Amino acid sequence: MSNTEYTLQSKSDGQTTWQFLLSELKPKGKWLTPFNIISIPIMLLGLGLIVLRFWKGLGAVTNLTQDVPWGIWIGFDVVTGVAFAGGAYVLTFMVYILNMQKYHSIVRITVLNGFLAYVFYAGALLLDLGRPWNVINPIIGNNFGTSSVLFLVAWHFLLYMIAQLIEFSPTIAEWLGARRARKILSGMTIAAVIFGITLSTLHQSGLGALYLMAKDKIHPLWYSEFIPVMFFVSSIFAGLSMVIFEGSISHKVFSDQISEKNHHAQNGILIGLSKICAGTMFAYFFLQMLVFIHGQHWDLLNTPMGYWYLLEMIGFVLLPMVLFFIAYRKNSVLLIRIAAIVTMLGIILNRLNVSVIGFKWDAAIRYVPTWMEIVVTLAVIFTEIWIFRWVVNRLPVLRESPSWVKKEK
Amino acid sequence: MGLDRRGFMKTLGIAGVTLAVGKKLHAKPKEEKEVEFYGMLYDSARCVGCQSCEVACAEAHELPLSTDELLAGTNRETHDKRRTVINAYSTSKGEVYRKTQCFHCNEPACAAACLTQAMHKTHEGAVIWRGDKCMGCRYCMVSCPFDIPKFEYHSANPKIEKCDMCYERQLEGKMPVCVESCPAEALVFGTRRELIKEARKRIHENPEMYYDHIYGEHEAGGTGFLQLSPVPFEELGLNVKIQKSSYPELSKGFLYSVPTIFVLWPAVLLGIHEATKNNKAKEEENE
Numbered sequence: 132m133s134n135t136e137y138t139l140q141s142k143s144d145g146q147t148t149w150q151f152l153l154s155e156l157k158p159k160g161k162w163l164t165p166f167n168i169i170s171i172p173i174m175l176l177g178l179g180l181i182v183l184r185f186w187k188g189l190g191a192v193t194n195l196t197q198d199v200p201w202g203i204w205i206g207f208d209v210v211t212g213v214a215f216a217g218g219a220y221v222l223t224f225m226v227y228i229l230n231m232q233k234y235h236s237i238v239r240i241t242v243l244n245g246f247l248a249y250v251f252y253a254g255a256l257l258l259d260l261g262r263p264w265n266v267i268n269p270i271i272g273n274n275f276g277t278s279s280v281l282f283l284v285a286w287h288f289l290l291y292m293i294a295q296l297i298e299f300s301p302t303i304a305e306w307l308g309a310r311r312a313r314k315i316l317s318g319m320t321i322a323a324v325i326f327g328i329t330l331s332t333l334h335q336s337g338l339g340a341l342y343l344m345a346k347d348k349i350h351p352l353w354y355s356e357f358i359p360v361m362f363f364v365s366s367i368f369a370g371l372s373m374v375i376f377e378g379s380i381s382h383k384v385f386s387d388q389i390s391e392k393n394h395h396a397q398n399g400i401l402i403g404l405s406k407i408c409a410g411t412m413f414a415y416f417f418l419q420m421l422v423f424i425h426g427q428h429w430d431l432l433n434t435p436m437g438y439w440y441l442l443e444m445i446g447f448v449l450l451p452m453v454l455f456f457i458a459y460r461k462n463s464v465l466l467i468r469i470a471a472i473v474t475m476l477g478i479i480l481n482r483l484n485v486s487v488i489g490f491k492w493d494a495a496i497r498y499v500p501t502w503m504e505i506v507v508t509l510a511v512i513f514t515e516i517w518i519f520r521w522v523v524n525r526l527p528v529l530r531e532s533p534s535w536v537k538k539e540k
Numbered sequence: 541m542g543l544d545r546r547g548f549m550k551t552l553g554i555a556g557v558t559l560a561v562g563k564k565l566h567a568k569p570k571e572e573k574e575v576e577f578y579g580m581l582y583d584s585a586r587c588v589g590c591q592s593c594e595v596a597c598a599e600a601h602e603l604p605l606s607t608d609e610l611l612a613g614t615n616r617e618t619h620d621k622r623r624t625v626i627n628a629y630s631t632s633k634g635e636v637y638r639k640t641q642c643f644h645c646n647e648p649a650c651a652a653a654c655l656t657q658a659m660h661k662t663h664e665g666a667v668i669w670r671g672d673k674c675m676g677c678r679y680c681m682v683s684c685p686f687d688i689p690k691f692e693y694h695s696a697n698p699k700i701e702k703c704d705m706c707y708e709r710q711l712e713g714k715m716p717v718c719v720e721s722c723p724a725e726a727l728v729f730g731t732r733r734e735l736i737k738e739a740r741k742r743i744h745e746n747p748e749m750y751y752d753h754i755y756g757e758h759e760a761g762g763t764g765f766l767q768l769s770p771v772p773f774e775e776l777g778l779n780v781k782i783q784k785s786s787y788p789e790l791s792k793g794f795l796y797s798v799p800t801i802f803v804l805w806p807a808v809l810l811g812i813h814e815a816t817k818n819n820k821a822k823e824e825e826n827e
């Protein structure tokens with residue numbers, strides 16, 4: 132395409148595009164908010180630790196052992212983070228495939244959140260690579276390890292990020308005032324959504340499939356050949372709980388950006404989502420029970436790991452499921468938020484149980500993350516929130532699209 | 541934006557290619573079964589625990605010599621500076637030794653896990669690690685049922701360290717150093733078929749001396765490193781509950797379902813999208 136360079140809308144005061152972009156880079160609003168005061172030192176410290184990690188090796192900052200080669204940078208950042216980012220594919224499915232227009236107003240923010248989550252949490256994978264310079268091999272096709280689940284997952288991350296970027300791109304075009312580009316990009320949304328949902332189905336389950344070969348290493352209460360199915364089904368309510376959680380916060384923090392109409396729609400959206408969460412959690416719980424009965428591990432229940440398993444299943448699946456259900460019946464937004472938080476804790480617990488806590492649960496030396504691993508993880512999360520905030524404050528994510536968009540329809 | 545429709549189709553195309561290659565999976569193990577793999581037979585009934593193999597291995601691969609003492613009851617482990625190790629076990633037949641090293645599985649989990657093909661089952665049978673490909677993700681370590689690959693956590697340019705059955709030497713027509721250095725002939729190098737025959741012969745000729753099992757004949761789908769022992773293998777700290785089929789088999793079902801989903805899912809989604817279009821129109825009218 133030779134004429135990709137659409138002339139950007141000149142701003143009212145005659146700024147050039149560059150001046151506009153530069154002015155948008157500047158921070159808006161107050162600097163010394165509590166969030167900034169907490170996050171800035173952690174991000175700086177995290178940066179220092181990342182330098183140390185590349186300089187001295189992974190052993191300098193992590194507690195990883197020869198027996199437990201994947202710690203929280205994989206088990207939490209990647210495996211759990213991606214489950215939470217699942218909201219984007221579920222919501223695009225509801226809005227673009229099922230055409231449930233009610234949820235349209237939260238699509239953009241969810242896709243943005245999903246996209247950034249992939250960039251940062253899947254990006255955290257790079258921190259964990261011992262020889263990151265060779266990451267290019269499986270991408271450019273020097274070496275396609277096609278029998279590897281990780282190969283599939285890594286490729287899907289990459290492609291899905293592109294699909295999400297396309298889904299989000301009309302928003303960017305609106306921000307820049309690029310009318311023709313917006314038109315073309317919006318035309319690609321449906322294709323990107325379909326492609327994205329397919330990819331998500333596969334890599335959400337693929338994250339579980341990663342652990343299939345670790346059959347002797349994962350505690351039998353968490354290992355089954357159905358891990359991929361479990362990961363996929365749970366990613367639905369994990370993602371939606373994140374949407375509820377993040378939505379409730381954005382709603383407060385960015386309330387000045389939200390139109391009157393969407394303010395009112397919010398409760399209806401939350402109640403609708405809680406119904407879906409309750410439904411999928413019921414299916415998930417049912418599947419878990421089937422797998423448990425199939426696995427015949429009754430004897431294991433009466434062990435410390437067994438109690439831990441029961442806590443997860445009852446306290447963090449069954450309980451929030453019931454809460455979602457009651458909340459839906461009673462139209463209680465507060466209860467929905469509580470249920471969403473409990474669900475999210477449950478997802479963290481489940482993913483860590485498979486990838487870290489139940490992994491080599493019987494090893495002589497247990498892996499416990501160092502404070503440095505936790506700081507780096509927090510730094511990654513905070514950086515994501517910073518970028519998120521930056522984008523929401525500038526692009527029409529929550530805000531209504533500029534008036535020219537409506538006119539062109 | 542550099543991504544136009546054509547660019548998007550290209551991306552789809554790449555995804556398609558990855559699908560197509562995925563299908564090759566089927567053929568691979570079959571092909572490999574036809575070639576004769578080389579392997580090693582280790583006989584605990586002959587091993588005298590002199591550790592010559594350990595020393596020879598360290599010297600050949602420029603690794604430091606071990607300083608920890610060989611003692612029954614203490615478990616010495618392989619690590620990022622030690623590819624093989626001899627341990628002593630107090631068993632029902634007195635003190636017996638066992639050598640730990642990579643099993644050079646017929647269908648290695650590590651190689652199936654590796655997304656860069658850095659872990660590689662050679663046609664000769666040795667499973668080798670290739671540093672120019674490896675990106676250090678350690679998925680091989682997660683997947684290996686014997687916990688063999690080790691990672692240099694304290695290096696900015698870390699390697700995966702594991703026994704490669706002296707692949708370079710094999711190419712020069714020589715035996716692995718440990719086999720060559722063993723004074724008790726506890727190690728034999730040869731084709732897997734010959735080794736199994738030899739092991740059977742030993743058990744048959746000396747039934748009271750051997751426990752009637754060749755560890756590695758079927759374990760994990762068959763391994764290139766085979767072991768004989770005077771006592772049941774659990775007394776030597778080996779995992780005897782290990783599955784008899786290969787480990788890559790465990791994720792094959794998932795991998796095979798990928799192309800199907802990739803073809804069916806978009807069609808289904810598009811179908812639903814078309815079917816629900818009317819809803820949208822209606823809702824908009826209502827607004």
Ligand code: SF4
Pocket residue numbers: 642643644645648649650651667683684685686687688689702
């Ligand atoms: S023992 Fe482990 S490292 Fe050796 S070939 Fe088998 S799977 Fe690979």
Ligand code: SF4
Pocket residue numbers: 650653654655656657658659669673674675676677678679680681700
């Ligand atoms: S650490 Fe290296 S050899 Fe092991 S799976 Fe990853 S890329 Fe392959």
